[in-house]
Amino acid sequence: IIGGVAGGMSAATRLRRLDESAEIIVIEKSGHVSYANCGLPYYVGGVIEEEKDLLLQTPASLHARFRLDVRVNTEVLAINPAKKVVAIKNLVNGETSELDYDKLILSPGASPVVPPIPGIERGMTLRTVEDVEKIAASVGKNPASAVVIGGGFIGVEIAENLIHRKIPTALVEATHQVLMPLDPELATLVAQEMRAHGVDLRLGASVVKINTDSVELSNDEVLPAEIVILAIGVRPEIGLAKAAGLEIGVCNGIKVDDFNRTSNLDIYAVGDAAEKTDALDGSATLVPLANLANRHGRVVSDHISGLTVRPVKTIGTAIVKVFDLMIATTGWNEKRLKASHVKFLTIHSHPNSHAGYYPDAQQMTLKLIFSPTTGEIFGAQAVGRDGVDKRIDVIATAIRGEITAPELADLELAYAPPFGSAKDPVNMLGYMAENLLSGVVRTAQWNEINEYVDKGYQVIDVRTEREFSEGSIPGATNIPVDEIRDRISEITGRKLLVSCQVGQRGHTATMLLNSLGYDSINLDGGYLLWSKSPAATLASALIKYISEIRTIL
Numbered sequence: 001i002i003g004g005v006a007g008g009m010s011a012a013t014r015l016r017r018l019d020e021s022a023e024i025i026v027i028e029k030s031g032h033v034s035y036a037n038c039g040l041p042y043y044v045g046g047v048i049e050e051e052k053d054l055l056l057q058t059p060a061s062l063h064a065r066f067r068l069d070v071r072v073n074t075e076v077l078a079i080n081p082a083k084k085v086v087a088i089k090n091l092v093n094g095e096t097s098e099l100d101y102d103k104l105i106l107s108p109g110a111s112p113v114v115p116p117i118p119g120i121e122r123g124m125t126l127r128t129v130e131d132v133e134k135i136a137a138s139v140g141k142n143p144a145s146a147v148v149i150g151g152g153f154i155g156v157e158i159a160e161n162l163i164h165r166k167i168p169t170a171l172v173e174a175t176h177q178v179l180m181p182l183d184p185e186l187a188t189l190v191a192q193e194m195r196a197h198g199v200d201l202r203l204g205a206s207v208v209k210i211n212t213d214s215v216e217l218s219n220d221e222v223l224p225a226e227i228v229i230l231a232i233g234v235r236p237e238i239g240l241a242k243a244a245g246l247e248i249g250v251c252n253g254i255k256v257d258d259f260n261r262t263s264n265l266d267i268y269a270v271g272d273a274a275e276k277t278d279a280l281d282g283s284a285t286l287v288p289l290a291n292l293a294n295r296h297g298r299v300v301s302d303h304i305s306g307l308t309v310r311p312v313k314t315i316g317t318a319i320v321k322v323f324d325l326m327i328a329t330t331g332w333n334e335k336r337l338k339a340s341h342v343k344f345l346t347i348h349s350h351p352n353s354h355a356g357y358y359p360d361a362q363q364m365t366l367k368l369i370f371s372p373t374t375g376e377i378f379g380a381q382a383v384g385r386d387g388v389d390k391r392i393d394v395i396a397t398a399i400r401g402e403i404t405a406p407e408l409a410d411l412e413l414a415y416a417p418p419f420g421s422a423k424d425p426v427n428m429l430g431y432m433a434e435n436l437l438s439g440v441v442r443t444a445q446w447n448e449i450n451e452y453v454d455k456g457y458q459v460i461d462v463r464t465e466r467e468f469s470e471g472s473i474p475g476a477t478n479i480p481v482d483e484i485r486d487r488i489s490e491i492t493g494r495k496l497l498v499s500c501q502v503g504q505r506g507h508t509a510t511m512l513l514n515s516l517g518y519d520s521i522n523l524d525g526g527y528l529l530w531s532k533s534p535a536a537t538l539a540s541a542l543i544k545y546i547s548e549i550r551t552i553l
Helices: 005-018 037-044 059-066 129-139 153-164 184-196 239-243 290-304 334-339 388-400 406-410 425-438 449-454 465-469 504-515 526-532 534-552
Strands: 025-027 055-057 069-071 074-080 085-090 096-100 104-106 110-112 123-125 146-149 169-173 200-203 207-210 214-217 222-224 227-230 234-236 267-269 318-322 325-331 345-349 364-370 377-384 458-461 495-499 519-523
Touching: 005 025, 005 059, 005 290, 025 074, 037 129, 037 153, 059 069, 074 239, 123 129, 129 227, 146 153, 153 169, 153 184, 153 318, 184 200, 184 318, 184 325, 184 364, 184 377, 184 526, 184 534, 267 290, 318 388, 325 388, 345 425, 364 388, 364 425, 377 388, 388 406, 388 425, 406 425, 449 495, 495 504, 495 526, 504 519, 519 526, 526 534
Parallel strands: 025 069, 104 267, 123 227, 146 169, 146 227, 169 200, 458 495, 495 519
Antiparallel strands: 074 085, 085 096, 110 234, 207 214, 214 222, 318 325, 325 377, 345 364, 364 377
């Protein structure tokens, strides 16, 4: 087995449980074969105080329990599939030797992306225990400034932990949002949280040069940077596989079949280096997640041992903590669906984590994407301070079980006031999906308001006067939902775009207005979603600009 950590060690220990007589050798290039690399950012921040807490097993403990021959600080130089031999090198004493195999499992992982930027050698990556030791040593010197390059999962986690260490930190992301698995209206919530906790978030700019104490951006700005951490992403380690003549897939990972066999049937590949099969369309994909690596390690061991194996496809479920927010995703986002020319419907809701009358209920934002014809769930996203993990896990399970969006309403989920609501947020998504698919109601998205206004739709805000006075969509007319029947004469047009705070009162108003003969559409997610979205930011900037021009004139 080449490579330890999740995939390699899962395969090794499962193999031993299935076969006491097998000779199992694990080759690991670093000095640690079994550690919690998902916990590395929290060691930097001091949340995990002791390095030993990250180390799950050692070569000695693995030999004691499983009689595994684990060789750390050892590099595999080449694989000879014809002779079924690997050439290895002891990195401590420099000695080289060869090992023969009957079956070979590749688990080399992925390597950090390091772009050819001038001064890039000063940037530190975070992938191994050795990496985190280097970063922790730099952080321990109390640097006056830090720059994190990359706004993915690792980037936002390491930025949070640097702030936890009271180090002034900027995060630079070349695209216009953090956390690319999210769609922009939810990513905006994460950006707001990061800025509220002191992260100097620079979106839409890239680092073009790293100096001794600063970085230069593509927009000509210069940021102080006593330390620089690279979190730009990872790419599969395919060097050994490619040199051995194994087939490389369309995503530039090692191509494998349903049993994780490579193009050489005696060689398997698992973990970040191996391509996965997407559960929604069957395409090849790269998903560098520990749970999949563990699962595929078991699949390989079972297949080698002759057991019946279930192929494992992926829906890419993931979660991350950013300060006080939980952010979770599963399946495909809007961006990917649009790029693949797949038709879909979207709904947003803003439910409480548990019954609102029970103390400490926290509001979250949920997004569900599904087929407009079959109701098949394509994906979901969630952002909030509590209860996010539970809801995304239920939806991920629904996707795996081929439960449709309307059928979410039928799920019997555990309820008591401290834990949920009688109509759980997941159930409510089902009701909302059912309304759309049945044609009971139509909705507009946060980024479609201008399109409807251009088509002659009048924006009616059905919140209270107080709510309306605290902020509204430009050009909206305020008629509270409870006053619509008495003030119907104030509505001048027949085509209406109805908005409330989160969409619930808007739904009630839309149903009422449609019954009175109007062509009404409800704003999905309401004013709250729009106000947090890029559309509101643009609208606010435009209003400010127009105001300034009027002042000058």
